[in-house]
Amino acid sequence: xxxxxxxxxxxxxxxALSVLAFAIGAVAGIPLMLARRSSLLLLRAPAxxxxxxxxxxxxxxxxxxxxxxxAETGLxxxxxxxxxIGLGVVSSAYLxxxxxxxxxxxxxxxxxxxxxxxxxxRDNFQYVxxxxxxxxxxxxMATFAIxxxxxxxxxxxxxxxxxxxxANSEAQVGSASSLAILAFAGALYxxxxxxxxxxxxxxxxxxxxxxxx
Amino acid sequence: xxxxxAEETDVAPASSVSPLPARADPIVRLTGITKQYGRDAxxxxxxxxxxxxxxxxxxxxxxxxxxxxxxxxxxLERPDHGRIEVHGHAVNAGEPTSERQVxxxxxxxxxxFQSFNLFPHLTVLENVSFAQRxxxxxxxxxxxxxxxELLARVxxxxxxDTYPQRCSGGQQQRAAIARALALDPKVMLFDEPTSALDPxxxxxxxxxxxxxxxxxxxxxxxSHEMHFAESVADEVAVMADAKVIEQGDPKEIFKNPSHTxxxxxxxxxxxx
Numbered sequence: 001x002x003x004x005x006x007x008x009x010x011x012x013x014x015x016a017l018s019v020l021a022f023a024i025g026a027v028a029g030i031p032l033m034l035a036r037r038s039s040l041l042l043l044r045a046p047a048x049x050x051x052x053x054x055x056x057x058x059x060x061x062x063x064x065x066x067x068x069x070x071a072e073t074g075l076x077x078x079x080x081x082x083x084x085i086g087l088g089v090v091s092s093a094y095l096x097x098x099x100x101x102x103x104x105x106x107x108x109x110x111x112x113x114x115x116x117x118x119x120x121x122r123d124n125f126q127y128v129x130x131x132x133x134x135x136x137x138x139x140x141m142a143t144f145a146i147x148x149x150x151x152x153x154x155x156x157x158x159x160x161x162x163x164x165x166x167a168n169s170e171a172q173v174g175s176a177s178s179l180a181i182l183a184f185a186g187a188l189y190x191x192x193x194x195x196x197x198x199x200x201x202x203x204x205x206x207x208x209x210x211x212x213x
Numbered sequence: 214x215x216x217x218x219a220e221e222t223d224v225a226p227a228s229s230v231s232p233l234p235a236r237a238d239p240i241v242r243l244t245g246i247t248k249q250y251g252r253d254a255x256x257x258x259x260x261x262x263x264x265x266x267x268x269x270x271x272x273x274x275x276x277x278x279x280x281x282x283x284x285x286x287x288x289l290e291r292p293d294h295g296r297i298e299v300h301g302h303a304v305n306a307g308e309p310t311s312e313r314q315v316x317x318x319x320x321x322x323x324x325x326f327q328s329f330n331l332f333p334h335l336t337v338l339e340n341v342s343f344a345q346r347x348x349x350x351x352x353x354x355x356x357x358x359x360x361x362e363l364l365a366r367v368x369x370x371x372x373x374d375t376y377p378q379r380c381s382g383g384q385q386q387r388a389a390i391a392r393a394l395a396l397d398p399k400v401m402l403f404d405e406p407t408s409a410l411d412p413x414x415x416x417x418x419x420x421x422x423x424x425x426x427x428x429x430x431x432x433x434x435x436s437h438e439m440h441f442a443e444s445v446a447d448e449v450a451v452m453a454d455a456k457v458i459e460q461g462d463p464k465e466i467f468k469n470p471s472h473t474x475x476x477x478x479x480x481x482x483x484x485x
Contacts, residue, residue: 112289113330117344117396118319120312127343131334 003175004184010163011188013080017152017162020084022145025091032096037103047096054093060154062086067158083155087148094144102137103129135207142200146193153189163188240265240431241286241400246295246306248281255281256292257455263400263448268432270446270463272439274478277452279435280404286433287322287402288315300399320348323393327405329385331377331392337364338373341392348396356395363391367421383414387421394425401425403434439482443467451475 035047054062067082077085106129114124156165167185171178239262248256256278263269271279284290286297292306302317304310331340341360345351351359364370367387377385386406393401403422407415419441426432426445436442442449442463449463453474459466470476 109326109328109330110332113326113332114344116287116289116319116322116324116326117392118316118348119344120316120347123347127347128332132332135334 003170003181007163007166007170007181007185008188010161010166013160013162014149014152014188015192017080017083017087017155017160018145018149021087021091021152022095022148024084024088025093025095026141028088028092029095029099032092033099033103036096036100051093051096054089055097059087059090059151060157062089063155063158079155079159079161082158083152083160087151087155090151091144091148095141098137098140098144099133101140102133102135105136106132138207139200139204142196142204146196149192149196150189238265239263240300241433242296242298243282243286244296244298246282246285246292246297248278248285248290248292254455256285258295259452259455259457260295261450261457261460263431263433265399265431266429267447268426268434268445270442270449271433271435271452272437272442272449272478273452273458278455279452282452283402283404283433283435286400287319287324289324320396321399322402323396323398323400324402325386325389325393325404325406327408329377329382329389329409331385331389333377336374336376337369337380337388340377340388341395344392345395359395360391363394364388366394366424367391368417381414382410383417386410386414386418390418390421390425400431400433403432403436405435405437407436407438437482439467439479451478453478 032047032051035043036051038044038047057065063083063086066086067077067079070077070082110128110132111124114128119128152160152162153164155162156168159165163185167181170176171181175181241261241263243259243261246256246259247254259278259282261269261282271283273279281290285292285295286299288297288304288310291310294306296306297304297318299318300321302314302321304314304318331337332343335343338357338360341363342353342356345356345359346353349356361370361373364373367390369384369387369391372380372384372388377388380388390401390406406422407418410418415438419438422432422434422441423445434442434446446463448461449466450457451459451466451470451472451474453472459470459472459475466475467479470479
């Protein structure tokens with residue numbers, strides 16, 4: 001029993017990691033998306049490289065680069081810090097693309113309607129386009145959030161004291177059956193993921209109706 | 214041209230190639246408007262004037278450039294040549310245009326689109342109030358009370374808190390008219406406002422437009438609604454192949470078109 005409590009105690013770390021990395025992505029994704037959409041090649045090209053690289057390199061490689069690689073240059077992070085940064089980088093790229101997809105889905109007639117009313121470029125973006133784009137992007141964002149939650153398990157490789165790290169160490173010591181321990185860890189991830197998916201499906205249906213197709 | 218000059222009017226400047234002398238102060242004056250896509254002119258050297266309080270209907274076959282010309286008036290399309298003047302605010306094609314000039318033109322005009330283009334994430338009331346607050350700086354209370362007044366005028370008092378997709382096309386278009394009117398435009402631009410509506414719902418919209426015209430609103434209406442053009446418009450301009458080929462009193466033109474192309478177009482409508 002103690003074994004399972006010990007593993008369960010890794011849950012806050014898993015959650016904190018997911019929430020922080022997602023928050024970094026949600027914020028950093030905005031300027032990244034704006035740069036990616038810019039008419040200036042000088043902004044657009046580097047944004048594209050950053051987004052493509054962030055997504056092309058496997059998350060675990062990012063974690064190793066930041067934790068082991070950068071340590072060589074003197075930039076030392078705790079495992080948790082490295083994990084937040086690494087997953088944050090990946091999140092920024094994915095969420096920038098989710099935002100961009102949302103904006104592309106909004107009819108250009110909505111821009112025109114705003115312009116014809118004399119709204120400034122900024123107001124038109126902030127109050128007309130962005131709220132609608134967000135609604136379109138929401139399912140993509142939720143799918144990514146679930147993937148991110150599961151990817152936090154990768155951070156056990158750099159020693160973050162989260163669910164899988166604890167399950168793995170308990171299994172190694174043999175405090176209980178490995179199968180039971182790992183199944184318990186798996187069940188914890190499922191318990192977090194499945195309700196998230198259910199909530200977003202319902203949100204999506206409610207919000208999709210309030211968007212110009 | 215300054216605002217003061219515009220008010221003196223009646224005497225058109227020498228550069229104006231207006232085919233008709235304005236009866237009253239022209240509040241819209243388009244001079245030699247040309248819009249090209251690649252090498253094709255969609256609008257080719259069109260000059261038009263609309264006197265304050267008048268309704269100008271622009272009719273003609275699809276692809277004649279009617280909508281493009283209308284969209285030049287509020288600079289949704291940037292003309293390649295020519296000059297646009299609305300209520301004393303002028304923009305010359307080819308000269309650098311400041312954000313303020315564009316804003317002034319757009320503030321003088323209200324536009325109603327074929328596809329309504331209401332904001333789907335806002336209620337009908339919010340649709341009408343929103344730009345009043347952001348563009349005119351009205352308080353929420355001021356804006357909402359003005360919106361309710363206008364929604365009553367277009368017969369939508371009971372739809373204030375409804376989202377656009379819960380409204381019929383006719384209701385959406387009337388809400389769109391209220392939204393445009395809420396900014397107190399000097400000129401209303403209608404771009405085929407009934408083309409996406411069945412005849413019954415179209416009639417609701419035309420009725421609102423007719424009332425608006427009776428109240429003295431200056432309007433430019435691109436439409437295939439010939440009965441509306443004939444009974445409401447003070448003047449009609451027939452466009453074909455990027456040019457205005459005929460212009461004048463709608464009753465005259467519909468009864469006795471002088472241009473073969475107009476005759477052909479009108480016959481197609483009658484024979485439907």
